[in-house]
Amino acid sequence: MLNQYLVLSGILFTIGVTGVLLRRNVIVIFMCVELMLNAVNLSILAFSRYHAGLGNLDAAMNGHALVIMVMAVAAAEAAVGLAIVISIYRRRETVDVEEINLLKW
């Protein structure tokens, strides 16, 4: 069972990375980042379940707690990130990362 979860997680993560690297739209990059986070969440849960075994729910809770933590952080990050995107859009009327390139040497 673990293998299937991990393969799914790997595929989701790769899609996420590819999206971050190739897409230009900030919103899409953002979604891809979320995708990567959730891929990791998935693998954490799979490992947690795998190591704890079926009978030992207490031990499995460790993985669950971590995942909820990641979700909370991701939600916070999304709130800040989307706020920045809105702010940039109001100023520049674009969400293309190739045009948002002033912060450099």
Add this chain to the structure above:
Amino acid sequence: MHSTSLIALIPLFPLLGVLVNGVSVWRRKELPRKTVGRIAAGSVFLSALTATYLFVRLAQLPDDGKFHQVVFSWIVAGRDADLFSIPFAFTFDRLSAVMALTVCWVGFLIHVYSIGYMAEDPSVGRYFTYLNLFMFAMLLLVLGSNLIVLFIGWEGVGLCSYLLIGFWFEDNEKASAGKKAFIVNRIGDFGFLLGMFFLTWGMAQVGGMSLEYDKLQEAILKLKEMAVTLPGFGTFPLLEIVGVCMFIGATGKSAQIPLYIWLPDAMAGPTPVSALIHAATMVTAGVYMVARMGFLYSLAPFASTVVALVGGLTALFAATIGIAQNDIKKVLAYSTVSQLGYMFMGVGVGAYSAGIFHLVTHAFFKACLFLGSGAVIMACHHEQDIRRMGALWTGRWSEKKMKWTGLTFILATLCIAGLPPFSGFVSKDEILWMAFSTPNSVYPTVHKFIWGLGVAGAFCTAFYMTRLTVLTFGGEYRGGEHSHDFHHALPHEKVHEVPKVMWVPLVILMVGFVSLGFLGKSRIFSGDNAFHHWLAPVVDAGSHEKALLEGPAGALLPAAGEAAAAEDPGHGAVAVHEPAEAPAKEEGGEAEHKLEMMLMGLSVAVAALGVLLGYLVYGVRKVRPPMPSEEKSVGPAHKALLNKYWVDEIYQALIVNPIRVASESLLWKIFDVKVVDGTVNGVARTAKEVSAEGLKLQNGIVTSYAFYMVLGVAVVLGYLILG
């Protein structure tokens, strides 16, 4: 050893004065001028009272009694056998007592005088702060119970000397005179430090690293056995090396050949400073140090000979220069150098009490001379050239321009010239006699030679001092007319006696130097040398050690046997402490006394001749020193004296210029510019070039950052999986 906590008060009072006056100067809340002077002089007066009280209590103790006070434990390192401990401690024994009394009382009088002298100066607060700071440092120097505390005082007085020489620092010449004094002193201090290093090393070998005088004295016989190998020079006895090194420090501080050159320039400072620091107290620190380390020097015959010889040479050398100088303060400066030479002559031949006695009498009469010269300078409206003075003390008493200044100055001149019954005669004659009569264990005839130098110097002293006095106070007034040498003129009517606050200290100092003579040798007066008896337990402690060597242990040690053989039974300092040799002394005593009287007669004759010659040349024949425009045409000998034997020029050419050229061409233009700056700039340039490449990574495109990140993760993962 008795302890008392009063000793620390002596240096503490001037320190309080420094705080009060210094803080008010620093916060720019100037106190009233009178208050400043009163605080400064009052603090020194309290020190003087404390010192006097302790002196009275000390006199009630047995001969070798002393007071001791540990203020705090200062430097402590190591433990047990390796313990190195320097307490911040004071000792008030008979030697420190004499020094502290001299420093405090002469210092107090000079502080009082300064109130009058500096009355018009805008930065009087700064002046008294420095002067009190000097008193504090000087008292540390004389009261410290170990060499380190002495050394703090030693450096402290050097600092104050620098600050006060360059007191009027707006004048570039004065500022550089201060710098010269400081640098030359530092050269000497380096020798002093080396001496202390050697001594500490030696003490570590014999157990108990300490620089306390007591501990050093206990260990001195063990130290005598030790030798130091200097690579490339050979092996020398430790005590000789220490003695010579510490004397190098003394040549700097006490202005002896070859480091005397700063003292004449130091006359750029205010005149009371010249009196206090550059005549009465600070410059005698070297003499005090040698006398304090007498137990060491009396076991280091070679180092002692060096001390005596340098002293004798300086005494004559500086006295000859004094003959041709025309600045009233310069004459006195060379006179000070010369008199310090006599003191070193005394301590060098082992007559520590005679050297210290001359120190004390010199403090009084030279302070009087300097303060007198300050009064003259003030009376003549800042004229220092004796070619522009004259007739300040002529005519009837009521007509004399400067009654009291003149009187004290003339008596002080007779005193320094060495005419009886003044103290200068007594102390100088004691030194000359000790030089003549003490045998030298290294070079048998050298003390006679030194005596000859001393007598010749005494003649010059009498001559130049008479010249100075006659030209200043006698004859006709020469400051009134313009000439192409001197553009300013001061009518004779405008010359006036100085205020009372200035001449009263002069009179008190005069009483001092007239009466002090009766304390000293004065065998012709009372047959008893009270001063020597007072100091003997401290300064002749070395002869106790020497006597120990000559005792049972002496037979075992060939070196000690030699020392014993060289020790003449007639040597007063030893005979006092060795009853066994008393019969030998009585036999030789009669002949010796006759010889002493003869030499005494000789030195009186020499002094009288010098005074007479000076009077005849400048008083009767009215010979005048050449004016600046005529100085080109004087004879070669006169020219050499006028130019101070070109010593400054020689030092400039041999030492200063090579250092300057090497510093400029090598250290500055090559080492500093190429190596130091090259390294610093090279590092900066490399960093700049590397970062110029590196910053191309930061191109502002988020996608590329993400790519680098993924690349990094891939590398790390690859390493973890494959590596």
